[in-house]
Amino acid sequence: MKVNVLGAAKEVGRSAFLVNCDNTNLLLDYGVLLKREPVFPMHVKPKEVDAVVITHAHLDHSGFVPSLYLSGSTDIPVLGTLPTFELSELLIEDMIKLSGFYLPFEYIDLMTMLKSSKNLQYREPYMVNDAKVTLHESGHVVGGSTAIVEHGGKRLFYTGDINTRGSKLLRPADLDFGEIDMMIIESTYSQNEQAPREESEKGLIEFAYDVIERGGTLFVPSFSVERAQEIACVLKAYDFKHKVVMDGMALKANQIMSRHPAYLRDAEMFRRAIGEAEWIQGWSRRRKVVNEPCVIISPAGMLVGGSAIHYTQGVAGSDKNGIAMVSYQGEGTPGRMLLDKKIANFDGRMMKCFADVKRFEFSGHNSRSELFEILDRVKGNPKVLCVHGDGPSCEKFAVEIKEKYGYDAIAPEQGQVVEV
Ligand SMILES: [Zn+2]
Structure with a gap:
């Protein structure tokens, strides 16, 4: 199993990870980085993607998926929960209205994308050729999920954006991710403790x-x-x-x-x-x-x-x-x-x-101590990719994980490929 980091490398935004399992390619998120003009993740050829997973509706995870459906030319299945699709539609449509000039796709491509959507329940496995994808509740936004990919005896856990303490609106994340060989973990607040x-x-x-x-x-x-x-x-x-x-x-x-x-x-x-x-x-x-x-x-x-x-x-x-x-x-x-x-x-x-x-702090992300609580539950000896944080947050987090647990942890560069 190989992961190509197409975005969210030492930055918050444009999350995108291409997971290669022999002949099957899964794209985990394909988001934009919202600045004055949107900034996109690395390019991937639609015909080389067998399925896309949208972990949650926020544009830095979902916003660039319609670019894979230009002119109705592809029908790549896109996996997510039903609320994720409905909320993504709302947010992407709004982004097209506000910054359509800068985007390489239009409303019609969003519609084509939604026609290819496969609504998954939490913990309902979905086979893409011989790779298995399962979404678990992430506690971050309504319908938000983490993703587990299994293939050839290897298991990958991707946290997406995660909240393990829950909120008034949402239950805490489901952390029953089992034994893993690779982990992609968000690092947004890896160096900060938020107010209780x-x-x-x-x-x-x-x-x-x-x-x-x-x-x-x-x-x-x-x-x-x-x-x-x-x-x-x-x-x-x-x-x-x-x-x-x-x-x-x-x-x-x-x-x-x-x-x-x-x-x-x-x-x-x-x-x-x-x-x-x-x-x-x-x-x-x-x-x-x-x-x-x-x-x-x-x-x-x-x-x-x-x-x-x-x-x-x-x-x-x-x-x-x-x-x-x-x-x-x-x-x-x-x-x-x-x-x-x-x-x-x-x-x-x-x-x-x-x-x-x-x-007042009401973040939907884990604080530092809560990120370490996820790591405390890890079984196996995974490679760990620290992403979705500013440079120091990803880099220091990787060093700390290596020292504390002995895992091979890195803050990958954009375009870096990691294999297990
Ligand atoms: Zn988010």
């Missing part, structure tokens, strides 16, 4: 009460898939007494997730959290709600667009209001500028933010 989840939850709830009880409005910019729903569930779990509203693409994600209760940790709580929130329809309501005592949950998480711009403008002018930053803020984004400098940036127009801005 309960601390973040209580901090957010306290902030929400403070802001509303002094007559203000709290805006929570959130990614539309997972984070927006997680925040709504946290408010519900703590029996939050004030009004909660949701807006933007999060509403479409709400609808998709509502159709898949089996993928949620507590479907009843989700139903109440989402159902009892007000869903904003139209501009007249959107304009009024920023002056009401409530919590507004809306994308974009990094304030790059969507109704987030309207809501930031609406709350930034008064020190009664608050903005709770609960999503990762990339370098150079308006969200990062607001957090670091308290300046709201609307397409180049700067405005001082008087609202109270606070940050």
Whole structure:
């Protein structure tokens, strides 16, 4: 079994791994790196791919898969869970709308891709020639999975993006991956311990009460898939007494997730959290709600667009209001500028933010100690590829794994081929 690292080498984004099992080639994820213009993983010829696995809907794992289906020319099976396909469609369609000019594919290619989709359940094996693929629950987003590939007596475990502590929305990852010969592990927070989840939850709830009880409005910019729903569930779990509203693409994600209760940790709580929130329809309501005592949950998480711009403008002018930053803020984004400098940036127009801005950690990724807990469970003597982290996070993690467990661990370069 050979793995060719086509992306996510010492970087977060464009995850793509081509697994060669004799005559069968499996592509595990084919994502984009979202910068000002999307950046793509290494090229692979569609006719050399026997099947594609999408571990979860985030664009850095799913976003480049349609490029394999140009002009309806291929029908490579694409494996994933049903919510992964529905959420991928939502996110890829939005990416095409926003950055279509930079993409080598169009909406019709996304449709061709979806026609080739094979919906798998967790733990349901799927044969691609004589290679076996099984998806396990990853705890990262709704429908998200890890992948196990078996062929010729060798076993590979790919974590994708993983969360083993679970959340209000999702169950913890299923770590029953058995004895393995190779492991591809994410390294996003390999050098960081995040705040305990309960601390973040209580901090957010306290902030929400403070802001509303002094007559203000709290805006929570959130990614539309997972984070927006997680925040709504946290408010519900703590029996939050004030009004909660949701807006933007999060509403479409709400609808998709509502159709898949089996993928949620507590479907009843989700139903109440989402159902009892007000869903904003139209501009007249959107304009009024920023002056009401409530919590507004809306994308974009990094304030790059969507109704987030309207809501930031609406709350930034008064020190009664608050903005709770609960999503990762990339370098150079308006969200990062607001957090670091308290300046709201609307397409180049700067405005001082008087609202109270606070940050809370709600990451869907494992912290350092939780990544090591996965390694503690490993049986066998696997080669380990540390990917999906910045350079030092991948490199230091590999050195630590080698020292602690004696495994042959590396932070691969893009294009590097590793064999077991
Ligand atoms: Zn992800």
